[in-house]
Amino acid sequence: NNMCAYWAGLGECGNNPDYMLTVCASSCNACNTDVQVDATGEVEVVEEAKNPRAVAPTSDGGGVVHVVSHELSGTGPVEVVWLDDGKASGKKEVVMFTLRPRESMRMNTFSNHVFSIRSEGQEVARFRVMPDRPRTVLTRKVVEMYAGPACLDKQPSCAQRAARGECASSPGWMVMMCSASCDSCHLRDPELRCARSALNMAQGSALKPGELDAKFVAAATEGAYDVTVHSGPRAAFPDVAGNASRDGPWVLTFENFVTDAEADAIVASVKNSFSRSTDQGSVDEFGEQQKVVSQGRTSENAWCTGTCEDSPSTLAVMKRIEGVTGIPTANYESFQVLRYLPGQYYRSHHDMSGADNNLACGPRIYTFFLYLSDVEEGGETEFPLLEDDGGVPLRIRPRRGSALWWPSVRSDDPTRQDPRTCVTLHVFGHAALQVKTGIKFAANAWIHLFDYRVPNHWGCTGSFD
Numbered sequence: 001n002n003m004c005a006y007w008a009g010l011g012e013c014g015n016n017p018d019y020m021l022t023v024c025a026s027s028c029n030a031c032n033t034d035v036q037v038d039a040t041g042e043v044e045v046v047e048e049a050k051n052p053r054a055v056a057p058t059s060d061g062g063g064v065v066h067v068v069s070h071e072l073s074g075t076g077p078v079e080v081v082w083l084d085d086g087k088a089s090g091k092k093e094v095v096m097f098t099l100r101p102r103e104s105m106r107m108n109t110f111s112n113h114v115f116s117i118r119s120e121g122q123e124v125a126r127f128r129v130m131p132d133r134p135r136t137v138l139t140r141k142v143v144e145m146y147a148g149p150a151c152l153d154k155q156p157s158c159a160q161r162a163a164r165g166e167c168a169s170s171p172g173w174m175v176m177m178c179s180a181s182c183d184s185c186h187l188r189d190p191e192l193r194c195a196r197s198a199l200n201m202a203q204g205s206a207l208k209p210g211e212l213d214a215k216f217v218a219a220a221t222e223g224a225y226d227v228t229v230h231s232g233p234r235a236a237f238p239d240v241a242g243n244a245s246r247d248g249p250w251v252l253t254f255e256n257f258v259t260d261a262e263a264d265a266i267v268a269s270v271k272n273s274f275s276r277s278t279d280q281g282s283v284d285e286f287g288e289q290q291k292v293v294s295q296g297r298t299s300e301n302a303w304c305t306g307t308c309e310d311s312p313s314t315l316a317v318m319k320r321i322e323g324v325t326g327i328p329t330a331n332y333e334s335f336q337v338l339r340y341l342p343g344q345y346y347r348s349h350h351d352m353s354g355a356d357n358n359l360a361c362g363p364r365i366y367t368f369f370l371y372l373s374d375v376e377e378g379g380e381t382e383f384p385l386l387e388d389d390g391g392v393p394l395r396i397r398p399r400r401g402s403a404l405w406w407p408s409v410r411s412d413d414p415t416r417q418d419p420r421t422c423v424t425l426h427v428f429g430h431a432a433l434q435v436k437t438g439i440k441f442a443a444n445a446w447i448h449l450f451d452y453r454v455p456n457h458w459g460c461t462g463s464f465d
């Protein structure tokens, strides 16, 4: 079942073990029939061990705790051997401890330090201690991934990059391209790499049932901005949505949300990196999503990462969005800046895919859309089936500095698209109409139900860049 990793991340292995340990044994780390996963998914820790370098005066600080568990069926005791500090410094290896089957050990160690696991003197796997990954569970799958022919580097620069610490600083790309040098062959498997529990994601779902409606009502009535409610559930919220031109899902605009200086700075910082926009294609066995060029989307886009993302303008706008939506910026994708030249458009589509409930970051719940330029003619954002009483669809004219906010999910169940807004009907679909005259610059802030930054860092959001 392709929901297994998601359910496991919610703690279902413990809540619903009869089903989960049968159907989702791998996501529950329960492939070893000898091992019982307890209700919390925790494993018993028998002893503590200290990395010998932890007490050395030259150690680089930043110690971490890492738990190693032996859940490898049909295998006797294994030795855990410290190999090096991740910089290939050639220190003598040190046998740290022996684990009997089903035992776990907590050790004080450091990020980037590398350990070998040996059974009867033979290495069966290796692992590197990496940030956000507080445990290594030795299972059959882990051993298979180390033994397999795929456990290779794919780039000549891998050893050098690993020695510079890039396995830990850019793990999304490194564990896939440099799995041997990063001692991360088992992490090529998205189930082992990307389960919420494996990523140590502390923060849970950002929206409880019903909170979505409450947030839009608050934004429309209490905020500091000049807000227009274009569409809203009139019967449920007559005081707020009663005068909206459409009865439907919430669609709000905010005037002067971005200053002219901020809009110009965001566009300027990505101006050399625009490329043809793509649609989202299928996801392969490693969790990478294919990019599909389609006639449905002829615009160009650039991701506001790196210096764009760290700029005061971007940070200020992100904080403002957080203030309105109540969702922490950790749940946001980097701004996707859009450029439409005359003739370019984006046909009707939905921003959220129910399949993204399988991802650690969960689905996109909101789009907070920023207009970064005026457009002389054309380029409106259209909601084709949100019609007013006269049958005219909702069209929002781009105006530099204004923002548009709508939900992609239901208020009563933020993991699902609204049935009134079924994708096939495109009721809640939206489109960018063709720009006729001028250039349209805009940006998507896509907001997820769960933390986005940690899984994105680990290549768990469909891309390894």
Ligand SMILES: O=C(O)CCC(=O)C(=O)O
Pocket: 338, 346, 351, 379, 380, 381, 382, 430, 431, 432, 433, 442, 444
């Ligand atoms: O450009 C617009 O007005 C809308 C763009 C859009 O819907 C998208 O990029 O997902």
Ligand SMILES: [Fe+2]
Pocket: 349, 350, 351, 430
């Ligand atoms: Fe969209």
